[in-house]
Amino acid sequence: MDTLREWILALDSVLGSAVYFPYLLLGTGLFFTLYLGFPQIRYFAHAWKVVRGKGKFDHSKEPGDTSHFQALATALSGTVGTGNIGGVAFAIFLGGPAALFWMWMTAFFGMTTKFVEVTLSHKYRVKTTDGTMAGGPMYFMDRRLNMKWLAIIFAIATVISSFGTGSLPQVNNIAQGMQATFGLDPMLTGGVLAVLLALVILGGIKRIAAVTSRIVPLMAVIYVVGALTVIAYNIENLVPSFVSVFRDAFTGSAAVGGFLGASFAYAFNRGVNRGLFSNEAGQGSAPIAHASAKSNEPVSEGMVSILEPFIDTIIICTLTGMVILSSGVWNQKHQNTFERSDMTYLSGIYDDTDQADRGQLGAFLNAQNNEVEPFNGTLSVKDGKVIGGEFTLLAARSVAENTVYKAGGTVFNGQLFVEDGKLKNPKIDGEVVRIAVSGESLVHSARLTTIAFSQGYLGDSGKYIVSIGLLLFAFSTAIAWSYYGDRAMIYLVGVRGVMPYRVIYVAGFFWASFADTSLIWDLAAVAIVLMTLPNLFGLLMLSKEMKQSVKDYWKKME
Template identity: 75%
Template sequence: MELLNNLLLKIDSFLGSAAYFPFILLGVGLFFTLYLGFPQVRYFSHAWKVVFGKFDKKGTPGDTSHFQALSTALSGTVGTGNIGGVALAVFLGGPAALFWMWMTAFMGMTTKFVEVTLSHKYRVKTEDGTMAGGPMYYMDRRLNMKWLAVIFAIATVISSFGTGNMPQINNIAQSMEQTFGFDPMATGGVLAVLLGLVIIGGIKRIAAVTSKIVPIMGVLYVIGALSVILFNSENIWPSLTSIFSDAFTGSAAAGGFLGASFAYAFNRGVNRGLFSNEAGQGSAPIAHASARADEPVSEGMVSILEPFIDTIIICTLTGLVILSSGVWTEKHENNFARTDLTVIAGNYNDNNDADRNVLYQFLNDKPDNGVQLFNGEIRVENGRAVTNGYTILHARSIAEDVQFIVAGEDPYSGVLRVEDGNIKKEDIVIRGKSLVHSAALTSIAFSKGYFGAAGEYIVPIGLLLFAFSTAIAWSYYGDRAIVYLVGQKGVMPYRVIYVAGFFWASFSDTTLIWTLSAVAIVLMTLPNLFGILLLRREMKDTVKEYWTDFNREHGKDGSAAKDGKDS
């Protein structure tokens, strides 16, 4: 498994983690923003009117309303990325990463408008009478690139497990265990049954459930976030200032945070932005293809709102909670993850400017940084190291108050062998103070508001709702891809495997799944971006036709035209 994970990491280094990928993702969004004349700004108010049914017509084909399609798509994007993903971006890249998440969302509003419009235009009615759409259909039916459509559909199935299924329940189960002491297997079992009951009902039941969950979880999370931001109101302006001032320089060192270069913050911000709002990935168009609409552009309008709600509103709230509370620069007691731990040669102190600079170079992958990985032995007595000549880095920070524990809570005594910075003894727990990230960081931040320690409960409850709804939405994305690949007969077996994988992941290590997901996401994104670029002229003509017909029917002010002519 470790060899496979390393192979996937190597593949990912040429795909999503490569330097070119953020430029392609933002570049396509920028191109369409300019090519279509800033549709995310010009059509923003019109999109709200469409989503609430102002221009609906009776008898239009489809399975869901505009609002239900938007809720389903949002339930697929609003998940762990909004709670843990933002925290991870700030942890890795500092405040500057949040700026690049915003840029990804702003450009992504146009990208999503394009991909949803084109996918809706080429959707089909399946054997059971429901709609199926997504990039694979315009790749096949319009571009005549079935091979590309097959690659996209297979990547969608893989991503449904690696993005929407296994990591979501794994995060839920861990959060429930940490906060309430619930057994992960029990959590997984209960939620797997609920998941099965929802997704077996198909898109209509999925849409009915998500259209209820999304508003509830949104209100709950906003209230909790504002309780922290307003409690730390004196830090709002400094937090916003740091986001903009660091955007093109990288984030400077602060507290236990050792700093992030521009390249590091840019790459992590864009990648986390994509994971959060999925603009360009091609997943949301699958949900929007079910909407009742005879004008593909009208559903494209609705999708403009997704990155705005997901990233510019919810992710910004999470970011301001973390920045205004100051917890992102503080070290907190935690059990160290081996994947985040490195032992380096020499004694370093993060209160020393020279040491901070050297470690900044090392953590931001600067060549010739002078840091050497430690090789040797660490002698431990009663859980504490008694030798020196090395520094333990955990979560991109210098670890403090380090303890070595075995057999539950027993302090370890003996010798630890270290090779190339890795402690070789596996059956030992290493605990201490360091920076923390992901949902754990967000959880700590939510305790720094008007609700006090009780605020921490907002994160596991929010994560439960967010992540569970994400799993529901992605089951639909996967089954539409299965319909394209093998037909309706493959849907029920897929759903059974999907629920089984959901249960299994609740108590399993999903490191490999996360890595596989990273590769699959890019295998969805790159073909989709390539395809919509090829159809750029058709997109422009389709939008023009929409406004011509709309003005003829409703008038330029959106009210019904009396004589059928433009008003």
């Protein structure tokens, strides 16, 4: 797993974590915002009229499989997921309050990007041999740009991302939340949900749309009400929390508590990446759902999609961010069992209460300092505690405290080996034994949001809001992404590829329920960019056509 994660991180370093990527994503949104005259503001009210489908916006008798609202709900179910609960927490964990500002910027400009990608994809959609509609960026790449090779790359990336974005992180966060709240075995959670997932997706887009159109409004109400109770309880911290987001936006977030700081570049990159994971504007996924909408007006469907980043990031992600920041739990250490991929042993003893040590560790975590060296050597463990040793354990980007080593549920006694900063599992009686390390450290993802929700009027009961919200959010996302993946399979190999894909999709969903969380998030970061890069290229190539389409639409409206 360590080798696999190193390979994924190496790939991420030239994709999502590369310097150019956030500028490319935001730059595309900024370009279309200026080129089309701020459509996310000018057409916002019109978009709500189209969603309601009244009068001249009633397209129920036109070609398609779903209504405007059902298409919006399906697309929202694909975007409103772990990115809103675990993703926001992960962004703040990595980049501090500043990361939230860049999530907002990604959403604002992403509203225009999504308007463009949905319009173009709906315009070049096709009817499949089974009678349903199929659309998405691969169709305008093929039918309009005559770049079949690019369309194939995008479709393959969509299949990969259906796992990396839509399936694996969703169930992993559900399983985390259920274990933290109810003590349920992640494998049990994954097994039950995998069966339910199979029952829904085997029914195709009409069943998917019917389910998601009911789940999305329900889950939004539950989550918003729960978040507001926490924010109201910590109301005196709300203004300082907002101030910290804007204050740190162009400087990076300073070290505070157990948080060791994040540079501007790190906070900017992580905020944009998590923003993309949350609202998927520019990824090219939502156009696949909107292609099913009953309408002969591609631009009107594109306007409906403007609402998605607003609802997803500007509203729901902001609520999550304020819950985490106002409650103060984001920079506090909490008792937990460390993920192996979150652990790094450093040579020498560092104290995170010492300003100089904090500076060195912060620079190390932000890839700005090579003076901090990984530890290589032996740890002597007695009754679960390390005896002596010149090392410091970083767990979840913080200095771990009160650590305990266990094997098979009992405290460990013996020698452990660390190579290049990574703990190696020992062999006992010829068999490799996995060592579990627990203690106090920062936490991230759904676990952090769960803790934050317990810091309000509902007390510990607040964690049930996260568990229920996470269950509904993430499960509906997995449902929507199965549809995106099978549309991509139809483009690649035809209808015959759909059923094998769905079987593998459900199997992967089950596996991810008990897989390493950090590994899952790293895979998600790579998968999402594999789709985004070819999609952004295609959108920019058709910028003139997009502008003309908008002009033609308003002429018809007049």
